[in-house]
Amino acid sequence: MTRSLSTDVAGAAMAMHEAAGVRCLMGVGVTGITGRKGQLTVTLDDGTELRAATVVVGIGAVPNDGWLAGSGLTVENGVVCDEYCRAVGTTHVYAVGDVARWFDRARGAHVRAEHWTNAVDQAACVAHNILHPTNLRAYEPVEFVWSDQxxxxxxxxxxxxxxxxxxxxxxxxxxxxxxxxxxxxxxxxxxxxxxxxxxxxxxxxxxxxxxxxxxxxxxxxxxxxxxxxxxxxxx
Ligand SMILES: Cc1cc2nc3c(=O)[nH]c(=O)nc-3n(C[C@H](O)[C@H](O)[C@H](O)COP(=O)(O)OP(=O)(O)OC[C@H]3O[C@@H](n4cnc5c(N)ncnc54)[C@H](O)[C@@H]3O)c2cc1C
Structure with missing residues (x-):
């Protein structure tokens, strides 16, 4: 969690997990999962073998943008957009949600966000921009995500x-x-x-x-x- 919440908060979150009886193994990769339903063995790259009834894999996501190859849009880790969520180099193509990598003025960089609040807020902004082409609104969200643990x-x-x-x-x-x-x-x-x-x-x-x-x-x-x-x- 250091990337998204910074090291100080990540440390507190890890302590919270450990206090609840969760064993956290950091800095080690998974080389394989063998066995059958209910009786699995997870092998780590330091040779450790862990027995597990259930394995949950959380390894991130990539945007489903392959179908846009050859469309003429700039696609690099999502559809690259300006601050109005308009695909760069176009006047009438917009992107919304996980697949949109828009120019976030606050960060001064192109950003892609993967959460529901973003998909909803961005859709509202794009709807405005489609309806008001002479009064475009930059997408400048205050991002909000939550988790219960x-x-x-x-x-x-x-x-x-x-x-x-x-x-x-x-x-x-x-x-x-x-x-x-x-x-x-x-x-x-x-x-x-x-x-x-x-x-x-x-x-x-x-x-x-x-x-x-x-x-x-x-x-x-x-x-x-x-x-x-x-x-x-x-x-
Ligand atoms: C396991 C998991 C847990 C999550 N938990 C949370 C959470 O707790 N809180 C939170 O805020 N967010 C969470 N998210 C993220 C959230 O689900 C996404 O940010 C959100 O759904 C993005 O909405 P979207 O409309 O951009 O994309 P999606 O919801 O992915 O919708 C895109 C749709 O386009 C369809 N599609 C793709 N390609 C094509 C094509 N060529 N033609 C037609 N249709 C196509 C797909 O089938 C899909 O239905 C989670 C995501 C995952 C995977």
Whole structure:
């Protein structure tokens, strides 16, 4: 998870898995799976053999763009598009969803996203652009994905890739909730990973939508954290 959530959050996630009894083997590949249904042997490249009743393979995906070869479109790991999700070099061809690699202004690069929120938000943007060719809207999403693991509701908003978290709220090992926040060189919040903490999530989503400076956001977040750490009082 270091690629998508950065090393600090990935470490916390791995500790969470291990605390739940999951054994994580890192830095080792699979050379083969033999046996039959219910009685499988997985062989690793260091010679280790693991017995398994069930094997789940999660090795990523590639966009199904082969059928576009020879179409005249620029196809390189998906359909290459401008910031309006319009296939480069065309005026009336758009791409949406997993197969679209559009120019994301915020990152200054072509990006492909593989999740439902992206497919839905991008479709709305492209529908607008088809209907309003003289008033095109750039696709500038605040990405949002989530996952539920061992009682952790992990929510990821914006861009969390690359660097370490700027600020960590809460203690991943001691608390059942924490948040990692990522600001850029200009002090703008760029992304956040929130675990089991809906009030922090609401603040961060709003800040990301509005492009709030980290210094403006921090007092509000501190208030949420302080409120959470006050002992509960009975009415
Ligand atoms: C195992 C798995 C788990 C996932 N879990 C999550 C999750 O928890 N949360 C999340 O946000 N996202 C998840 N995703 C990603 C999510 O499913 C995709 O991002 C989303 O479905 C993309 O939508 P899409 O319309 O771009 O593509 P798709 O849903 O893949 O639809 C493309 C369609 O085009 C069809 N097609 C392909 N080629 C042709 C052709 N030549 N002619 C006609 N039809 C064609 C395909 O059959 C398919 O029906 C998961 C994906 C996988 C594989």
């Amino acid at each position: 061992h009682g952790w509701k992990i929510q990821v908003v914006g861009d969390t890739t690359g660097s370490a978290a700027t600020t960590l709220l809460g203690d991943p090992t001691a608390d059942r909730r924490f948040a990692a926040l990522y600001a850029d060189g200009q002090g703008l919040l760029r992304g956040t990973v929130v675990v089991n903490w809906p009030r922090v999530m609401v603040q961060c989503r709003k800040a990301l939508r509005e492009g709030t400076a980290w210094s403006d956001l921090e007092p509000g977040l501190r208030a949420v954290v302080n409120a959470a750490s006050r002992p509960e009082t009975k009415a």
